[in-house]
Amino acid sequence: xxxxxxxxxxxxxxxxxxxxxxxxxxxxxxxxxxxxxxxxxxxxxxxxxxxxxxxxxxxxxxxxxxxxxxxxxxxxxxxxxxxxxxxxxxxxxxxxxxxxxxxxxxxxxxxxxxxxxxxxxxxxxxxxxxxxxxxxxxxxxxxxxxxxxxxxxxxxxxxxxxxxxxxxxxxxxxxxxxxxxxxxxxxxxxxxxxxxxxxxxxxxxxxxxxxxxxxxxxxxxxxxxxxxxxxxxxxxxxxxxxxxxxxxxx
Numbered sequence: 600x601x602x603x604x605x606x607x608x609x610x611x612x613x614x615x616x617x618x619x620x621x622x623x624x625x626x627x628x629x630x631x632x633x634x635x636x637x638x639x640x641x642x643x644x645x646x647x648x649x650x651x652x653x654x655x656x657x658x659x660x661x662x663x664x665x666x667x668x669x670x671x672x673x674x675x676x677x678x679x680x681x682x683x684x685x686x687x688x689x690x691x692x693x694x695x696x697x698x699x700x701x702x703x704x705x706x707x708x709x710x711x712x713x714x715x716x717x718x719x720x721x722x723x724x725x726x727x728x729x730x731x732x733x734x735x736x737x738x739x740x741x742x743x744x745x746x747x748x749x750x751x752x753x754x755x756x757x758x759x760x761x762x763x764x765x766x767x768x769x770x771x772x773x774x775x776x777x778x779x780x781x782x783x784x785x786x787x788x789x790x791x792x793x794x795x796x797x798x799x800x801x802x803x804x805x806x807x808x809x810x811x812x813x814x815x816x817x818x819x820x821x822x823x824x825x826x827x828x829x830x831x832x833x834x835x836x837x838x839x840x841x842x843x844x845x846x847x848x849x
Contacts, residue, residue, distance in 0.1 A: 600847040601789055602628055602840070603806060605780075605798035606639040606649060607719075609816045610836060614719045616649045624837045624844075625654065632849025636660070636787065636794075638780045640763075640772060640802055641719070642701050642739060643668050648722045660783030662701065662739040663761065663774045663802045667786045675786055676703045677778050678736040683758060687740060687773070688731075690754050699741040702734035710743050715768060740773040763802045772802070779805035795843055797836070798825075814839055 604610050610621050617625075625635055638660040639646050646661050659668040667675040679687075691698055697710040699720070705727045710717060721728075744751045752771065755762055761774040784794070784806060796803065796810040799817050807813040807824040815822035817831035829835040 600811075600849070601634045601636060601794035602844070603636045603638050603780075603784060603789070603794050603796045603810070605800065605803050606637060606641065606646065608799040608831070609797050611649050612831075612833070614649075614715065617651060617654075618833060620833060620837055622651050622654070624840045628840060628844040631844045633844060633847065634658070636784070636789070638664075638784060638796075638798075638803075638806060640800075642666055642704075642706075643673055644701075644704060644721060644725050645719055647671070647725075658787050660780055660787070662778075663763070663772065664778040664780050664783035664805075665738045665774050667783050669787070673703070676736070676738055677775050678703075678738050679740070679760070679775050683760060683775070684737050686758055687755075687760075690751065691742070694744075694747050694751055696745075696747075696751070697743040698731075700731055700734060700737060701739040702729075703736050703738055705729050705734065707731040707734055714743070716741065716770065738775075742771045742773070743769065744771055745769065763800075765800065781805040781809050784809075795847070797840070799831070812843065814843075 611617050629635055636658045640663050641661055643661040643666045647655050656670045665677045666673055700707045707729055759776040761778050763772040791809045792811050794810055796806045796813040799819050801821055804821050804824050813825040814827045815825035816829055816836055822828045829839050
């Protein structure tokens with residue numbers, strides 16, 4: 600069985616690397632004959648630093664499906680069409696919005712250094728921070744709407760993009776149209792009903808509804824699409840993972 604894990608708020612917390620307890624549980628899962636896959640909103644660049652070296656070559660979906668990687672090598676990147684980039688840029692400049700915009704590796708950032716997203720941004724200094732015009736291919740966009748949230752969303756929903764709101768962080772997360780975590784998993788050869796999914800956010804819905812079993816970590820709205828819901832405590836996540844790993848042991 601394939602086991603697919605979101606990262607932030609699911610198996611790693613407050614931007615910290617995976618704990619030894621979670622790492623051991625994942626290794627035990629693989630010892631039971633299962634395949635482990637990570638599926639995160641982070642680009643691959645920012646996904647790697649929270650993983651121990653031993654897990655960095657596992658299959659990964661980053662940027663909510665926009666990046667797909669095997670053996671720590673990105674094999675496919677989905678980008679925004681130029682006209683959509685131009686439309687979003689007009690919204691950015693009209694509302695004077697801070698942003699984090701990812702290319703296929705480098706990024707442009709104008710948000711606050713106090714925002715939690717900044718602390719997780721390229722911690723290993725693997726990429727370059729550039730101005731927006733220097734990014735040739737735009738893969739993922741995060742906007743910080745502040746008090747103009749409703750007006751900005753009214754403009755963004757008009758565009759053919761994959762759009763996620765994260766109200767707790769007051770950010771809006773965008774990927775190219777039709778791109779989501781399930782789309783990325785399919786590119787890794789994952790079949791509907793042939794995997795277990797762990798997640799905690801709206802961007803996990805796409806894989807929850809295609810999974811054999813799905814686990815929502817914490818009391819989040821996406822739990823209505825999950826088959827199981829557990830507390831956000833690490834011990835509960837580990838126990839649930841161990842139980843499902845034993846249940847589907849090869």
